[in-house]
Amino acid sequence: MTQRYVTTPSGKKLVTVIPGDGIGPECVNAARKIIEATGAPIEWEERHAGESVFKQGIASGVPQDTIESVGKSRVVLKGPLGTPVGYGEKSANVTLRKLFETYGNLRPVRELPGVPTPYSGRGVDLIVVRENVEDLYAGIEHMQTPGVAQCLKVISRKGCEKIVRLAFEVARAEGRKSVACATKSNIMKMTEGTLKRTFEAVAPEYPDIESWHIIIDNCAHQLVKKPEQFDVIVTTNMNGDIISDLTSALVGGLGFAPSANIGSEVAIFEAVHGSAPKYAGKNNINPTAVIGSAVMMLRHIDEFDAASSIENALVATLEEGKTRTRDVVGDEKGAPTTVYTDEIIKNLGRKPKAWKVREYKQIELPQVTREPDFVKVGKRRVAGLDVFIESNRTAVEIGEDISRIVEGTPVYLKMIASRGTKVWEPTGAITDTVDAWYARLMLRDAAGDLTDAQAFDVLQRIAANHRWAHVEKLQEFDGDPGYTKAQGED
Numbered sequence: 427m428t429q430r431y432v433t434t435p436s437g438k439k440l441v442t443v444i445p446g447d448g449i450g451p452e453c454v455n456a457a458r459k460i461i462e463a464t465g466a467p468i469e470w471e472e473r474h475a476g477e478s479v480f481k482q483g484i485a486s487g488v489p490q491d492t493i494e495s496v497g498k499s500r501v502v503l504k505g506p507l508g509t510p511v512g513y514g515e516k517s518a519n520v521t522l523r524k525l526f527e528t529y530g531n532l533r534p535v536r537e538l539p540g541v542p543t544p545y546s547g548r549g550v551d552l553i554v555v556r557e558n559v560e561d562l563y564a565g566i567e568h569m570q571t572p573g574v575a576q577c578l579k580v581i582s583r584k585g586c587e588k589i590v591r592l593a594f595e596v597a598r599a600e601g602r603k604s605v606a607c608a609t610k611s612n613i614m615k616m617t618e619g620t621l622k623r624t625f626e627a628v629a630p631e632y633p634d635i636e637s638w639h640i641i642i643d644n645c646a647h648q649l650v651k652k653p654e655q656f657d658v659i660v661t662t663n664m665n666g667d668i669i670s671d672l673t674s675a676l677v678g679g680l681g682f683a684p685s686a687n688i689g690s691e692v693a694i695f696e697a698v699h700g701s702a703p704k705y706a707g708k709n710n711i712n713p714t715a716v717i718g719s720a721v722m723m724l725r726h727i728d729e730f731d732a733a734s735s736i737e738n739a740l741v742a743t744l745e746e747g748k749t750r751t752r753d754v755v756g757d758e759k760g761a762p763t764t765v766y767t768d769e770i771i772k773n774l775g776r777k778p779k780a781w782k783v784r785e786y787k788q789i790e791l792p793q794v795t796r797e798p799d800f801v802k803v804g805k806r807r808v809a810g811l812d813v814f815i816e817s818n819r820t821a822v823e824i825g826e827d828i829s830r831i832v833e834g835t836p837v838y839l840k841m842i843a844s845r846g847t848k849v850w851e852p853t854g855a856i857t858d859t860v861d862a863w864y865a866r867l868m869l870r871d872a873a874g875d876l877t878d879a880q881a882f883d884v885l886q887r888i889a890a891n892h893r894w895a896h897v898e899k900l901q902e903f904d905g906d907p908g909y910t911k912a913q914g915e916d
Contacts, residue, residue, distance in 0.1 A: 431726075438467040439468055504695065529557065532688060533554040537551065553602075556662075583801045600786060603636055606637075674698065743766070815893060862895070885897060
């Protein structure tokens with residue numbers, strides 16, 4: 427098993443600290459000060475990423491010395507990073523997650539004393555385990571035509587295996603009783619369905635944990651209606667991004683929402699709130715989310731006593747109610763960040779009266795093969811092609827023309843679709859269309875296998891009359907179709 431942290435010659439545990447942008451340095455400094463007050467053996471290596479780095483002309487927002495430090499320490503405590511508009515490329519947050527394959531995002535929320543919400547007294551205590559590198563957030567986008575954009579939703583069986591196993595291991599490590607898998611597999615049967623099928627295949631290996639599936643929109647509904655029914659929720663990247671922000675609102679907002687980005691090699695701990703530049707330097711920001719993230723970090727590196735000490739002191743401070751930040755009591759009455767931090771330090775060694783720190787064990791990280799071909803099949807065939815074209819002609823005109831073009835070839839035109847709905851041959855439905863279409867071409871020989879040479883020939887024939895954007899092979903794996911039907915397709 428990969429070592430979770432690096433010990434320095436002085437016997438301390440090395441942590442890369444990235445202060446971040448806006449309010450980031452204030453929040454991170456508060457967390458560092460509290461950790462140091464516990465005596466936990468941490469050696470900090472400060473590095474930078476985000477807005478200040480974008481301004482240096484580094485398009486990724488992550489300089490090489492930061493990458494090297496993270497690769498060396500394997501553990502990161504990070505403040506929020508700004509993503510400027512108009513320069514730079516992808517978010518530096520996302521870049522760090524992808525560079526170090528931190529595939530699992532853990533977002534715990536728990537009702538806290540002294541933080542009134544509409545759900546106070548309900549006992550909200552759950553964790554969202556979100557896949558962190560795939561899905562629509564892979565960021566693979568194209569303009570099919572000048573007015574039609576697409577984003578590829580990439581879901582792998584390997585990625586699902588890792589996140590599902592992580593969710594069950596988190597449940598075990600935290601003494602939780604159930605894991606719910608939230609997907610939109612009723613609509614996206616192949617992508618979201620892959621997570622559901624993986625979950626159902628893995629769950630029997632964890633007989634001590636109750637498992638159940640829920641459609642993601644019902645999950646959101648139930649989180650608002652009865653959040654206390656959930657313990658662990660595992661879900662895909664964008665779904666997790668959305669519902670984890672929802673869950674943080676149940677307990678007081680993003681100021682109380684810590685997170686961990688967990689990978690097999692590296693772990694990055696950060697609050698989920700933004701850099702809030704308008705509050706930077708005013709000493710009135712709530713650092714609780716970063717402090718909570720630091721507590722998660724301490725547990726990751728086997729500093730359980732320090733983690734529990736900080737969590738108890740934090741909750742005792744909130745329970746007392748005399749030192750609360752601006753976001754809880756309002757702009758005029760909120761305690762300064764530094765005062766709030768000092769009060770937590772003063773309470774180290776104390777425990778709250780009515781709130782108990784959960785018993786934690788180390789999370790057993792899933793051991794999943796690194797082989798690229800995670801799923802192996804015995805038999806495969808190409809049953810046809812979907813050719814995506816750009817045209818301002820009608821569906822009937824396009825359908826009749828492509829039918830004529832493919833005469834005498836191994837394929838026939840089964841249908842034309844626009845935005846996922848069959849529009850040729852006409853179905854009688856009233857469907858508005860755009861200039862991005864796809865023509866579904868199927869082999870005349872239902873048992874045949876379309877060769878690349880045949881596919882190229884067909885594509886060249888179509889290209890003589892139509893502008894094409896891309897092509898997808900219609901593949902079958904062990905007899906199962908690897909493609910879905912359009913709405914209205916028989």
